[in-house]
Every structure is written in C-alpha cells, then in structure tokens.
Amino acid sequence: MTQGRRRLVAYLRCSTIEQSTSGFGLDVQRAAIKEAAKVLDARIVATCADEGKSGALSIAERPGLAAALALVDNGVADGIIVRDLDRLAREVTVQEAIIGRVWMNDAAGVYVSLPAQEVPRDDPDDPMRTMMRKMSGLFHELDRMLIAKRLREGRRAKRAAGGHAEGPTPYGWRAEKRSETNPAGRLVPDPAEQGALARMKALAAQGESTRAIADVLTLEGYPTRRGGAWSHGAVARILKRYKDERQAS
Known part of the structure; x- marks a missing residue:
C-alpha cells in the first residue's frame, strides 16, 4: 500500500x-x-x-x-x-x-x-x-431471493385481478388510476393511441414497410409515446407485440 x-x-x-x-x-x-x-x-x-x-x-x-x-x-x-x-x-x-x-x-x-x-x-x-x-x-443472498419472490407474487396477483403487472403499458392502452373499486389499475384504451394503432395496422395490412408506416404516422400527426417523430423500429416493436398476442390467443 x-x-x-x-x-x-x-x-x-x-x-x-x-x-x-x-x-x-x-x-x-x-x-x-x-x-x-x-x-x-x-x-x-x-x-x-x-x-x-x-x-x-x-x-x-x-x-x-x-x-x-x-x-x-x-x-x-x-x-x-x-x-x-x-x-x-x-x-x-x-x-x-x-x-x-x-x-x-x-x-x-x-x-x-x-x-x-x-x-x-x-x-x-x-x-x-x-x-x-x-x-x-x-x-x-436470501434477502435478494425473498424480495424477488414477493415481487413475483405481487405481479401474479395483479395480473389475476386484471391489472397491468410490470413495465410500460402497451401502446394504445393506459392503466386506470388505482382506487378501492379498481385496486389493480386495469388497462383501458387510450383514444389517441388507439387511432395511431389502427392506422398502423391498416398500413401494415396493405404491405407497407415499417419505415413507410413511420413516415405516414409522423406526417399525419399521430402521437408517439414520448413525443417526436415515429421511427421504423418503434413501429416494428408495436406490430410485433400485437402479432405475438394474436398468435398466443
């Protein structure tokens, strides 16, 4: 030393x-x-x-x-x-x-x-x-495992109650404010984002590329989650999420 x-x-x-x-x-x-x-x-x-x-x-x-x-x-x-x-x-x-x-x-x-x-x-x-x-x-180590266990149990209970369990809410939806009658914070449609989502799906069904869809959404003024212009990566992630959900249902 x-x-x-x-x-x-x-x-x-x-x-x-x-x-x-x-x-x-x-x-x-x-x-x-x-x-x-x-x-x-x-x-x-x-x-x-x-x-x-x-x-x-x-x-x-x-x-x-x-x-x-x-x-x-x-x-x-x-x-x-x-x-x-x-x-x-x-x-x-x-x-x-x-x-x-x-x-x-x-x-x-x-x-x-x-x-x-x-x-x-x-x-x-x-x-x-x-x-x-x-x-x-x-x-x-035990403390870390117990914390993780409690969080998993909490997420499972929230999902069972119809609420959003973790991470950002899916594009097109928002979590309702929790209350005594709505303890889980249920997901409800976000009108502005649902409009963008519908337009996105329609353009994808027409065979447009994610880059072209992003350009159209930006030009037509549809909102992104954080504001600003749409990127083809964001469009691709949102479309993939909904495609995966359809396949899982």
Whole structure:
C-alpha cells in the first residue's frame, strides 16, 4: 500500500428491484462512503457504479465493478469501498470471488461504510472470521431471493385481478388510476393511441414497410409515446407485440 492516506475507489450498485423497494439509491451510497472515507482517513480517487444491476451478476457482467477492480489491479487505488458488502454482491459465491480478486494484491483491501472499517483478511487461526463473512453473504443472498419472490407474487396477483403487472403499458392502452373499486389499475384504451394503432395496422395490412408506416404516422400527426417523430423500429416493436398476442390467443 502507498504511504500516507489510503486511495480508495468507491463502488456503487443498485438493482432495479432495490430501487423500487429499499430507497438505498446511488446518492445514499455515495454519501455514506464519503463520510466513511473521512473516518478512515482515506481519499476517494474514483467512483464506479452499476445502476440497475443485480448483485447476483458476475464481475464480467458489471462494467462498473470491472472498472473499479481494474483500478486496484493497476495500483491506482489501494482498495475498494462500498456502503455494505451487499453492494458488492447478493450471492455469496460472487461476493467471495470479488473479495478474493482484491486480496490477490497483498497490499489492497476491501472497505465498508457501515461501520467504517476494512474487511479483515482471512486468518487460518481464526476460521470464524471467514465463516461470519460468508454467513453475512448468505443472508444477503436470501434477502435478494425473498424480495424477488414477493415481487413475483405481487405481479401474479395483479395480473389475476386484471391489472397491468410490470413495465410500460402497451401502446394504445393506459392503466386506470388505482382506487378501492379498481385496486389493480386495469388497462383501458387510450383514444389517441388507439387511432395511431389502427392506422398502423391498416398500413401494415396493405404491405407497407415499417419505415413507410413511420413516415405516414409522423406526417399525419399521430402521437408517439414520448413525443417526436415515429421511427421504423418503434413501429416494428408495436406490430410485433400485437402479432405475438394474436398468435398466443
């Protein structure tokens, strides 16, 4: 390790599920790491993030994590700091692979902000140290699995009630505002979008290409979901969705 203040790379991660359920977004993690760096008398030399990435993904599947580890490998940083070990991973095998990668450099360390400290290296004379870290990783993994299970159950219940379960509503439809009489947020036709959808289908039935259909819809002023001109890709996706639905019905 270099002399003087430790140089750490901050790693932030938040999955889509956690963004919607926990409130521990990237800004919260960034603030916690900043405070921990003061306690540790460390300097943050870089910040790498993976937004919308599951903690079960490997190093290769997380560009931000790969970049952070490369800084440690190359000697730019003396270690990596996270809010908690569950930001590194929510699967114990992945957690241990990441920690092991950092520890390949005898001078590098893994740090957390809750509380602000370095994760102790394995000691053959203290097997409980290793086991407690792995047990913590197993509980993080269990928590991820339970959250995913609850969300799946919620989506199934919503679909059973006739509501829109996940993702953006299909073009041509909108979700009604939830109420006591409509708890699931049923899908109802959107008049403006239904007009565009009907025109789109009619042009497709005439054999027009998706590019030609996009040009016609734009020229005739039919609305896109985000405003602006139609693209042939958007037309193709919408037509494919309705084709798939017809085949499935």
